[in-house]
Amino acid sequence: MVSPSMRIDEGCDLDSDNSVLMREKLAVLIVDDDAVVRKVHEKLASQLKVAKQVQTETATNGKEALDLHLSGSSFDIILMEMDLPIMDGPEVTKELRAMGVKSMIVGVTSRDSQVEKTAFMVAGLDECLEKPLTADKISSLVETLEKKK
């Protein structure tokens, strides 16, 4: 099993007009059991030009995501796949909210059942998006995050 991995990217140069207002760091957790999806979503997140530093971490199942939080990690955005082994997306989301985690949790799924998506939202998501994610979808998440600050 692949262990959680972390990478840090320089989000944006300091010559940007918004550098004074720009946050120092954006921490994103990608939870997905598919290596292809993890790699793509991690790269998408790392390209965001909204922070001086973008830190991404990945987890391959729900339990790993939970363990990261139990060991003290926190994130601004969590991209949570619905179908995960060991502990699925809705279960982990409920646990994280019960623990008091206030991060933006975004459900990510390729399922088209509205019933399942609604159940996932009810578990504590801020939003539920269809897979595969695109640069536009991720950017709009960050816009929402910035508005909530």
Place this chain on the structure above:
Amino acid sequence: MERNNQLQRQVALMRQSLFDQGYLDEQFVQLEELQDDTNPNFVEEVVTLYYRDSARLIASIEQALDKSPLDFNKLDSYMHQFKGSSSSIGGRKVKTECSQFREYCRTGNGEGCIRTFQQVKREYSTLRKKLEAYFQLARQAGPRGAASRST
């Protein structure tokens, strides 16, 4: 120089035909847009990961199709994963066949699953051959000929 320009034109044409013939969709373009100087081989790396994942899933599905009676939930779960990663690299035709397979799982149609799985494998194999040829030509053409969006 002239030879290099020719190769780059061939790469561009080959790339365009993959879209025109429906093998790839917009998601592949998303991958190309993520490729940059810090990750100059990003697209090929992702696609290579996809081959590895796919080999594992295809083997699992084959094993599951050998069992009797068929476990449609398990088959659907494997195919859901395969569809997901095919979708992530923009594998349009593979994705369509995966959806068809899942329909047969939903209706408990074993023969339909077995038949469609052959099509899934065929489309996957075709896509893989075409992408391997494309990346090989792109490498020959040099950095400017590598997987990148044409204007």
